[in-house]
Amino acid sequence: MNIYRVTAYLVRLPLKRTVRHASFERSQSEHVLVRVELDDGTVGYGEGAPREYVTGDSTEEAFGLLRRKSLHQFLASLRPARFETAVAAIAEMPWEYAPDDARQCRGHAARCALELALLDAYGRFFRQPLYRVTAIIAPELYQPRSEVRYSGVITDAEGWKLQGVALALRAYGFRDVKVKVGIVGKDDVERLRILRRWCGEQVELRIDANEAWSATEVWERLAQLRPFGLSAVEQPVPHEDRMILKQVRQELRVPIMLDESLCSLVDGQRAIAEESCDLFNLRLSKCGGFIPALRLAQLARKHGLGYQLGCHVGESAILSAAGRHFACSVAGLRWCEGSYDRFLLRENVTRANLTFGWGGWAPALTGAGLGIKISPEAVQGMTVRREEIFGITESAAFDVERQ
Numbered sequence: 001m002n003i004y005r006v007t008a009y010l011v012r013l014p015l016k017r018t019v020r021h022a023s024f025e026r027s028q029s030e031h032v033l034v035r036v037e038l039d040d041g042t043v044g045y046g047e048g049a050p051r052e053y054v055t056g057d058s059t060e061e062a063f064g065l066l067r068r069k070s071l072h073q074f075l076a077s078l079r080p081a082r083f084e085t086a087v088a089a090i091a092e093m094p095w096e097y098a099p100d101d102a103r104q105c106r107g108h109a110a111r112c113a114l115e116l117a118l119l120d121a122y123g124r125f126f127r128q129p130l131y132r133v134t135a136i137i138a139p140e141l142y143q144p145r146s147e148v149r150y151s152g153v154i155t156d157a158e159g160w161k162l163q164g165v166a167l168a169l170r171a172y173g174f175r176d177v178k179v180k181v182g183i184v185g186k187d188d189v190e191r192l193r194i195l196r197r198w199c200g201e202q203v204e205l206r207i208d209a210n211e212a213w214s215a216t217e218v219w220e221r222l223a224q225l226r227p228f229g230l231s232a233v234e235q236p237v238p239h240e241d242r243m244i245l246k247q248v249r250q251e252l253r254v255p256i257m258l259d260e261s262l263c264s265l266v267d268g269q270r271a272i273a274e275e276s277c278d279l280f281n282l283r284l285s286k287c288g289g290f291i292p293a294l295r296l297a298q299l300a301r302k303h304g305l306g307y308q309l310g311c312h313v314g315e316s317a318i319l320s321a322a323g324r325h326f327a328c329s330v331a332g333l334r335w336c337e338g339s340y341d342r343f344l345l346r347e348n349v350t351r352a353n354l355t356f357g358w359g360g361w362a363p364a365l366t367g368a369g370l371g372i373k374i375s376p377e378a379v380q381g382m383t384v385r386r387e388e389i390f391g392i393t394e395s396a397a398f399d400v401e402r403q
């Protein structure tokens with residue numbers, strides 16, 4: 001089945017509140033959506049979250065990357081006869097990295113959006129759910145489950161407000177909670193004290209510093225916070241300072257998870273060689289999609305490292321659904337983050353509610369492709385730019401910038 005048309009959208013997803021962490025603050029989230037239409041009218045959607053401070057991606061660049069000739073040739077050549085051959089071909093999608101991009105991660109949001117849209121479209125056409133991709137690409141990791149449990153996340157709350165959040169998370173039955181630390185002006189020792197007291201001893205606590213601490217500062221900060229019982233410390237130092245982490249792991253004996261430093265296979269291989277972490281944080285968008293994230297999980301497992309599923313703030317139901325398929329099919333995920341839809345978004349791209357329920361539990365999606373119905377009207381309502389990147393109308397590029 002041929003591809004008839006591919007369209008890229010820049011959408012602004014409005015958040016219910018301003019979300020802050022050590023490296024960013026946002027009240028809306030700009031994402032790239034891709035819509036793939038097959039010759040028979042079957043439509044698939046994908047999403048990516050360009051983050052300049054993670055992979056160097058800008059939304060502007062994402063559109064440019066999707067217009068490349070090598071991709072056009074690839075899209076024109078896709079004529080799979082079965083879902084397995086579609087997945088195998090999509091796994092080999094050409095993606096050229098700039099000569100100065102030694103980490104090979106720039107443009108991963110755009111790659112993720114296109115990859116998911118292709119997998120969704122062919123999944124629907126061949127009546128296969130997205131999670132089957134795990135069975136095809138990483139059979140040794142394939143472990144389908146009917147439900148999955150997500151983590152609670154705390155961003156910048158402090159004082160009595162944090163106490164309330166901790167009690168709410170406890171009442172909601174979360175097994176584990178991640179808290180953002182290293183935010184300027186916040187007393188993390190006091191915040192962890194409140195959390196441990198009001199969440200209880202049985203809740204697993206882990207922290208994410210989003211690169212906030214320097215290589216000299218990290219020792220003192222972790223020595224102060226370690227007594228609160230941390231299951232993991234995510235990206236405590238900037239990527240450039242990651243070499244210190246081998247020593248930190250050995251001396252403080254606290255599990256280190258890489259996030260901003262883990263955006264590609266090159267990053268993963270370096271992290272293993274440098275012994276800089278115990279865990280990978282796999283976020284589909286920054287890793288370049290479902291298949292590259294699977295490859296990183298394979299790499300981690302091969303070298304005895306742990307891995308979790310992460311997410312980007314403000315992901316629409318498209319990335320939430322893709323994450324759900326990943327979470328419900330990949331063995332050995334230490335924790336899962338995502339599906340915060342109704343807690344964070346004022347509007348979404350579907351009427352389906354993907355938000356997890358009590359205890360962080362959420363069911364597997366079993367329908368073909370992503371398994372959710374996207375509303376074209378809802379996508380249109382959030383679109384600030386639309387561009388045909390492949391197909392009969394590919395010359396018609398236009399902006400629909402609006403306030």
Ligand SMILES: [Mg+2]
Nearest residue numbers: 208234235259
């Ligand atoms: Mg992180």
